[in-house]
Amino acid sequence: MFDSVENVIKQLGEQGYICDKRIATVVFLAQQLDKPVLVEGPAGVGKTELAKVVSQALGREMIRLQCYEGLDEAKALYEWEYSKQLLYTQILKDKVSETIGDSQSLTEAAERVGQEDSVFFSNRFIVPRPLMQAISSPKPTLLLIDEVDKSDPEFEAFLLEILSDFQVTIPEIGTIQAQTQPLVFLTSNDAREMSDALKRRCLHLWIDYPNEELEVKILDSKVPNIADQLAEDLVSLMHKIRDLDLKKAPSISETLDWARSLMALNAESLDEAIASDTLNVILKYEGDVAKAQNELSKMLEQRAAAKKTEVETPEPASPAEKKKGILH
Numbered sequence: 001m002f003d004s005v006e007n008v009i010k011q012l013g014e015q016g017y018i019c020d021k022r023i024a025t026v027v028f029l030a031q032q033l034d035k036p037v038l039v040e041g042p043a044g045v046g047k048t049e050l051a052k053v054v055s056q057a058l059g060r061e062m063i064r065l066q067c068y069e070g071l072d073e074a075k076a077l078y079e080w081e082y083s084k085q086l087l088y089t090q091i092l093k094d095k096v097s098e099t100i101g102d103s104q105s106l107t108e109a110a111e112r113v114g115q116e117d118s119v120f121f122s123n124r125f126i127v128p129r130p131l132m133q134a135i136s137s138p139k140p141t142l143l144l145i146d147e148v149d150k151s152d153p154e155f156e157a158f159l160l161e162i163l164s165d166f167q168v169t170i171p172e173i174g175t176i177q178a179q180t181q182p183l184v185f186l187t188s189n190d191a192r193e194m195s196d197a198l199k200r201r202c203l204h205l206w207i208d209y210p211n212e213e214l215e216v217k218i219l220d221s222k223v224p225n226i227a228d229q230l231a232e233d234l235v236s237l238m239h240k241i242r243d244l245d246l247k248k249a250p251s252i253s254e255t256l257d258w259a260r261s262l263m264a265l266n267a268e269s270l271d272e273a274i275a276s277d278t279l280n281v282i283l284k285y286e287g288d289v290a291k292a293q294n295e296l297s298k299m300l301e302q303r304a305a306a307k308k309t310e311v312e313t314p315e316p317a318s319p320a321e322k323k324k325g326i327l328h
């Protein structure tokens, strides 16, 4: 249980998730008000990870529903296990024959089989899918409805129903009401605009790329052995690359991948050769790599020019300036 916004920041930090007050406030309110959170933002900024760390911090099991085009109620809520029903019918064949044995007509036989419906339409033959698992769980859970923008609008309408009632009605069995309301996180990459009705039911959280200070902290948390200088240079270059007009801007996950790659190559700082050799770790389109390469060369030229001026007009450098890396 989170008892304050600061406590959210602290507890998520212990799980390796670095967040600012804005994110922590939404998480805190979601818990206090029992409201779902709709998390939107570009790919790789930590939307899914946020749900995971909240579930760990609260000690709740996370139940995940991965959305995709064509996802329907049967895959999200529950399905009848037809093969098992069929198997039972086969095994109980003799009993079924006994039941309908002396029927005078087909209608009467069907009527008698119908009276035994509950044998074949019971909990025994239900396959619970994520929404039902979250609703029927006796313990409080965290339900992650991931990439909801990939599902169809009809499915979104169905989700609205679930999110307002937290109950499922199975015509053959009855209504199952959640014993403890799950904490719900929905994530979206903005593939399509979510409906106003869904937004109204949720607290809205937009996660953008972090500022440099926060990203260095994330890097320190996820790649603990990284040298300070390398972390700062890398994040600084990453921010400059994000400002370029790219087909796919690199995200936090790419920053982490890049840092891990550079460490695997034993790099202590970011020089031009190693940076350009590894740009493909963070950029997935050739055109983007060329643009970043250009930017990198420009930055290095500026640095060389700045150094030249420094040599021509030497001034006693402060320790802070001495510490600055190639990209400043």
Ligand SMILES: Nc1ncnc2c1ncn2[C@@H]1O[C@H](COP(=O)(O)OP(=O)(O)OP(=O)(O)O)[C@@H](O)[C@H]1O
Pocket: 016, 017, 018, 019, 042, 043, 044, 045, 046, 047, 048, 049, 050, 187, 189, 218, 221, 222, 252, 253, 256
């Ligand atoms: N604030 C953060 N603190 C620590 N790690 C983070 C943070 N934000 C993102 N990450 C890391 O970045 C990576 C990508 O995060 P995640 O998969 O949650 O992104 P996403 O927004 O769900 O992306 P997508 O839209 O592609 O699913 C993960 O490895 C995660 O650990």
Ligand SMILES: [Mg+2]
Pocket: 047, 048, 049, 146, 187
């Ligand atoms: Mg995700």
